[in-house]
Amino acid sequence: MVLRPSQTLPLPPSRGLGRRFWMLWAAFLIANLGTGISAVGFPWLATSLTRDPLLIALIGVAAELPWLLLSLPIGAIVDRADHRRVLAATHWGRAVLVGGIALALYLDLMALAILYVVAFTLGTLTVANENAAQTILPRLVPRERLQVANARLTIADTVAGVFVGPWVGGLLVGVALAVPFTVDAVLFVASGLLVMSLPAAEPQVSEASASMRADLVAGLKFFWGHRPLRDLGLLLGVLNMAGAVAIATQVLFAQEILGLTAVQYGLLFMVGAIGGMIGAQGTPWLERRIGPRRVLLASLAGSAAALVIVGLTSSGIVVALALSASAGLGLSWNIITISYRQRIVPEGLLGRVNSIYRLISWGPLPLGSAIGGLLVTLGQFFGGREIGLRTPVLVAAAVIAILFVIALTRYSTGLWSRTGSVDADDQE
Template sequence: MSPVPDRTPARAPGPAPGGAPTRLLRNRGFTSLVTVQAVSVLGNQIMSIALPLLTLELTGSPAQAGIVAGLGAAPYVVFSLVAGALVDRWDHRTVLMVCNVLRAGVILWVPLAHAAGLLSVVQLYVVSLATGTAFVFFNIAELKALPLTVDTVQLQKASSVNAVTESTGGLIGPGVGGTLVGLGSTPLVGGVLALFVAAVSYAVSVLPLFALPRSPARTRTSVRRAGKEGEERAGGGGGSGIRGEIVEGLAFLWHHRAIRRIALVSAGLNLLFSPAYLAVMVLAGTDLHMSDAAIGLLFSLGGAAGILGGVLAPRLTRRLTHAKVIVGSLAAWAVVMPLLPWAMTPAMLVAGWMLVTLISPVYDVTQLSYRLSLISDELQGRVNSTFRFIAWGLRPLATGAGGLVTAALGPRATLGIAAGGMVLLALGAVLTSRRRPLLPANDGEAASGTAADTSCKDGCS
């Protein structure tokens, strides 16, 4: 693939000509986006607790729970590249609305099937796959909306707010999910009740979207034109230009050394963390005999630690380079991950999980704000979907394999393998960064807006 031609960003890489940009909390579009994210994250977190517990109650098999979780992640492998090209063409507000309406409708199928006495694990497969597909489009549209809603110089702060919102959902959602499961006359009834509440949250989240601005028509038009040009360069012959648009997104990421490296590191992290969530849940329930409500509290406390991490992230990047924060996050994970397989009491498991989730927003905010500042508006959907395709592509396999390993060898073995992999990943990142920096020398300028350029002149290979 040939390098992507330079394109003028659709937004200015700094404050508006009239002065300082609108404060985030006074930015109606941004507050609407955060509200939608908050309500949707609540639904995601309730589902993340309720669906595995419901599967375990229905089948008694960690392997089946792993398959259900893996099907939820599989759509990123199948649909992400096409979804990125389509989201760049479409209005992001409409995409967000349709996705959450679909998620609400599909999840409501579970309570209805249970009421009719027809609930089976196959239906949970379908629900996980369908909601995972909707999440792919929702997530890419959400990423596209952020730099269109705030000024470039505000991306790091906006990403930090998003991380805190995500962690707040992680604080509240699992506790709500575990409590709802516990409220049922049986865990099965409680799981169905929790999924009903998740469906309601997705339906309610549509309302704030009416205040979110639509995608600029000029951006969508330039995407279609660029797609046709890209398809011609790729040897295509006209048509819709979708293939050309996908090629352009792939080429931009692959030739941008910094974004490519972050994507590969993120792929390694997802390979290790995807099976860990289910393994922690099984360890808490079987080895440590924690109740459903206590398991929900465990993940809620992880969300509380994540809030602190989201607050710390911009402060760390003001004092250190983005590369140092990213490598430091990997090193910190390598130290705390081994605590999980050695947890012999609920308190030890809670402490280990909180330390793991404290680091997550630091890494996520740093890499997200950095890469968003480097991508022009008309490429946001395609490049971010390509990034997620690489970073999340192994999640279905890792989650399914993690369920099988947990069923065969136990949750401690799964967590031990993940911890060992994290040590190797961190060691590789540290040694590599000594020979060649992970990010360009001016990485501290990128997320602040002073180096937000799509030409790759300092970061491409």
């Protein structure tokens, strides 16, 4: 049995994605441009306040903690809310926060404690924004076009958030630390305005239909009873934790081992994004050609290999090429798994199931960031600063290699099916 989302809004013809999708795409592009600028601005600001790897890693912990603490209630709220308003409110809330950072810098009032508070609040708004964005998409495009729509959104994310944004962020940091946050605030305001041009859509769950607790239980039953979805969530949780270990102190790795400036740090993201764009654009063809199972396995193997290369080299060019290959495979993973989730989960449950999936798969991020900072501290104690900065990258590579072996030998249903029948009913 295939679980289909209910189509509560008239959908565009199946051959096209429609004007509403492209309005969402434009808002997504602009918001991710701001996020990409901040991807350089925030860590560079942090290193101007402290050089302690553990204190820098704790900024990542603060930003990622909402995935662990707030994913479930936010998912229930999203299912009861107008997704358009959730998206706009979270964009504007982020504008206020990054604008506040810029103001604090202009007034010379910036402190590490402020950065922790802002990171946690931004993370909370990001949880709500990403849940609403994934939940609204099946209302805007036909089911058979979800793969293409997710690929287009992923390309927008890559171009703006990874290709252009960090490079622009590096240039703006060179002007003044406050400038990237000022620009970021303007972009978030514009993104919220674009989202509000979408038509309103009544939530699938009435506020009077059940308690929030009952809503969460219903979503949890669906998620845990669907074995392929559950396996994906658990696997991704460990994978994301390993990634957080590797990148917790990446700004220090870039500065001290690769010797990069802020602009060069942004260019590192740009080169990596080239592979991401290729992967995103080619995912529908690649999935048809070799099947989702092989694409997902290649993503795991490629990520492990890339981290081994990064952990052993001191060349910024080699690191950029390794990250480019890994990004292409990683974005293929995202497109395939997100589209799968949107196809099999009924629309009325999608916000809650997304939140549960994100809790399982993104909840370990703060733990990973903390472990990354601790590994640097321990590594530099026993082997010096350089060994310390390389240690979390190599540890993460080993963890992902183990995940590859587990997926290869133990997973065989849903997206991991060797027959390619990925939408079969795998409810237990």
